[in-house]
Amino acid sequence: MIFCDTHTHLDLHDFSTDLPDVIRRAEENEVKLLFLPNLDTESLPRIHAICEQYPGICFPMAGLHPGSVTENFETELSLIKAALPLHDFCAIGETGTDLYHDNTFFKQQQQAFLTQLLWAEEFNLPIVIHTRNSFRETMDILLGTNCRRGVFHCFSGNVDEAREVLDLGFYLGIGGVVTFKNxxxxxxxxxxxxLDRLLLETDAPFLAPAPHRGKRNEPAYIPLIANAISLLKGTSPLDTANITTANAIRLFLKDASCP
Ligand SMILES: [Zn+2]
Ligand SMILES: [Zn+2]
Structure with missing residues (x-):
């Protein structure tokens, strides 16, 4: 039985002092494949260094997060795009739109998202979509493209929105919030x-599952998320692990050999 953490920000400062321990604890908990979303041009070299240090365990993505979009977004995008052919990225991301934190650069967020959807098509990579308080706006941009392979990470919509996402062929990323009673x-x-359309993710260091709510999140907590999903769906823990891991491999590592 192995688990994947399909969305984990191991390059962030929160992990700068104990990353080897974090990865060891993940492996002790059978979380053996870790997918690292990128935020901007500063995080890209850090993600690279981690993935080079942990080959076959950590896999890099490249993209510009909506929270990193400012008036300079076109320069950021061109630098990230230049890196795409040079390395073995497993996805474009994370990208999308966000009206929760700040709407100052919302127009630019929409443009940056559209550009990255076109990259996904050009480079034949899946897309990792972040959307918060902006589901409709995100969907409208997506529907204007032919990109139909990827995940809505940390999905926070309702059943109707989930149906729309699934009907398009996308996966839903499920994180620590699923362990919260409310x-x-x-x-x-x-x-x-x-179950064959769900991906497990921590979004570490954010959104730790119960009973670690409010503390630093880390990939070792994936089994807590898997357990909550098993209880809700009435599936065995083994099925939840096997099926969600197969989903992640199908989406992100289709050309790679299975570990
Ligand atoms: Zn996100
Ligand atoms: Zn993220």
Whole structure:
């Protein structure tokens, strides 16, 4: 039985002092494949260094996060795009739109997202979509492209929105929020969605699952998320692990050999 953490920000400062321990604890908990989303041009070399240090365990993505989009976004995008052919990236991301934190650069976020959807098509890579308080706006841009392979990470929509995402062929990324007792909407989404369309993610260091809520999140907590999903869906822990891991490999490592 192996698990994947399909969205983990191991390059962030939170892990700068104990990353080897974090990765060891992940492996002790059978979390053996870690997918690292990129935020901007500063995080890209850090992600690279980590993935080179842990080959076959850590896999890099390249993209510009909506929270990193400012008036300079075109320069950032051109630098990130220049790196795409040089390395073995498993996805474009994370990208998308976000109206939760700040809407100052929302127009630029929309443009940056569209550009990255076109990269996904050009480089034949899946896309990792971040959307917060902006589901409709994100969908409208996506529907204007032919990109149909990827994940809505940390999915926070309702069942109708989940149906729309699944009908397009996308996966739903499910994180620590599913372990919270009051997360009724997400519980309904998990019951509704087929297991072969769910991906497990921590979004570490953010959104730690119960009983670690409010503390630093890390990939070793993936089994807590898997357990909550198993209970909601009535599946065995082994099926949850095997099926969600197969999903992640199918999406991100289709050309790579299975570990
Ligand atoms: Zn995100
Ligand atoms: Zn993220």
């Amino acid at each position: 997360a009724k909407t997400l519980h309904d989404v998990v019951k509704f969605a087929p």
